[in-house]
Amino acid sequence: MPEHNGQHPVATAPLAHSWPQMLTEEEISFVYMAIVGHPSPSREQLLESGIDAHLVDQASRMLHARGLLVIAADGTWEVPAPDIALPAWAADTERRARAWRATASELHQVYSAARQAKALNSENRDIGTLADIASATATITAGATKEILCIRAASRRTEQLLLDPYNSHREIFRNAAGHPINVQAIYDPAILDTSGTLEALRERIIGGEEVRLTGPIHFSAIIVDEMAAVIEFSNIDPSGSGALLVRSRPFVTALVRIMRTLWALAVPLSSEAAAPLPSTAASRDAIILKLLAGGATDSTITRRLGISQRTVERRVRHLMDSLGAETRFQAGVEAARQGLV
Structure with missing residues (x-):
């Protein structure tokens, strides 16, 4: 939950709206913290503490929908234990997010067809920035059902992936149904010259990623189920310019064959190689x-x-x-x- 400055907003008359005002996560979190911090919370108690009535009503409905607050028919409130309710809500949110991401490709085909554009399955699209590369990668990997193959040059994008403090490298990658995905990744060993990357690879191995080293590698690619791929060249142009989202089957098949060839030549980075320093x-x-x-x-x-x-x-x-x-x-x-x- 986002932090709040601890000061209650001054109670004011609700503003007139022709539609319900959307609340920010910070506002919802503020009301939730006020609720869990009181032994017998109620709407009246929050209003007496100076919180705006509109904020209380909107936030309590959102919290009720999330299972973080039970509102009885008579209007009384009951607060489920946060250590149970919050993980349950987070798990449900993640499940629905996976389902939405998995439908992104199909929805884009509908979008393209409605605008008389080519169906996405038959086109390759230019990607211009590192942010677009990350977005396109998230889109195709969310739809993965069985396998993700990775070719990673010693590039800015690879450093971003390995050094991002918000990446949970140990987390097992799962498909929309919750089943584990087979992930194989080849890295250019030059990436190990960057401090922190070996530790990140160690975490990814623990999370189930099969890691091998070979080089030099001159481009990066993420290939999903032999159906789609993202190719990028941030080792050449750090801005990410020139990257492609590829759904052409011959193109993707060629990338898979390159990956299989490199995989056979590459050397596994085993748990021993990623373990603490050797003693002998x-x-x-x-x-x-x-x-x-x-x-x-x-x-x-x-x-x-x-x-x-x-x-x-x-x-x-x-x-x-x-x-x-x-x-x-x-x-x-x-x-x-x-x-x-």
Whole structure:
């Protein structure tokens, strides 16, 4: 609930309206706080405390509809325990929000047809900003039923996703029916150079996302049920310009094939790789090899392990020589082939 400044609004005569005035969440929350803070709340008690009658009447009806206040036939009030009523209302709101998001594509088709535009299923649409990218992504993922595939470059949008403090990375992604969605994501290991991203990936793994690393990756894409995708290039243009919402089946199929190819080449970021720092040289070398196979730079490995870059360079050279590898990536792949990681 939003906070209020604690001062009661001065009681005034209700304004004349030809239609009911819509209340803000802050106003509803203010009335709710006044109700739960009184042992025997009533309409009369709130009016006596100086709260406007129109605000009391409108807010109490809203709270009643949400199950946060019971208004009996005789007008008396009963307040359900907030620790039960609030989570129940929040869960119902989330369920209805998922259902609305799931119908967004179908409603847009009706919208387009009514305006003699192409049906959305047959068009690709330009997206111009990071905010539009986020909105388009939310639209198509809300309609997911089985699978979401992600290709994530080291871009501004990927940083936004991983570092947003309001993102609940541990939350399992579910479809409109409440069933878990299979989420697979490939990240460019260069993203690990940004502080906080590894911790976010750790949380996403806990939430059920399968995470792999490979690179370099030159664009980002979110593909839903092999039916729709959002492609963006904020690694090239940080404004988000040039992004596309794609529903062309051949285009989406091509993206799925790219994803499957990259997935086969990528290295899993397992729970061990995302766990606290290793305590032995062997476990440290295993993480180095795993990150090498994913294309990680020395600075990325340094940040992950909390050791000096010179130490990383020395260990990488030793591991390459031990495996007979000529390149860093080859060392990681050879280690995987031998079952060392």
